Amino acid sequence: xxxxxxxxxxxxxxxxxxxxxxxxxxxxxxxxxxxxxxxxxxxxxxxxxxxxxxxxxxxxxxxxxxxxxxxxxxxxxxxxxxxxxxxxxxxxx
Numbered sequence: 438x439x440x441x442x443x444x445x446x447x448x449x450x451x452x453x454x455x456x457x458x459x460x461x462x463x464x465x466x467x468x469x470x471x472x473x474x475x476x477x478x479x480x481x482x483x484x485x486x487x488x489x490x491x492x493x494x495x496x497x498x499x500x501x502x503x504x505x506x507x508x509x510x511x512x513x514x515x516x517x518x519x520x521x522x523x524x525x526x527x528x529x530x
Contacts, residue, residue, distance in 0.1 A: 519525070
C-alpha cells in the first residue's frame with residue numbers, strides 16, 4: 438500500500454468513526470429523552486385523570502345529598518297537606 442493511500446484511509450476512517458460516534462450518541466440520547474418525556478406525560482395524565490375523577494365523585498355526592506334533602510322536603514310537604522286536607526278519595530269511573 439502506498440503512503441498516500443494509508444494517509445487517506447486513516448483520515449477517512451477517523452472522520453467516519455467520529456461521525457458514527459456522534460450519530461450513536463445522538464440516537465441514544467434522543468431515545469433517553471423521549472422515554473423521560475413519555476414518563477412525565479403519563480404521570481401528568483394520570484394526575485389529571487385522578488383529579489377529574491375525584492371532582493366528579495364530589496359533585497355527584499353533593500347532587501345526591503341535595504336530592505335526598507329535596508325528597509325529604511317534598512315528603513314533609515305532602516304529609517302536611519294530607520294532614521291538613523283530610524283523607525283522599527278516588528272517584529269510581
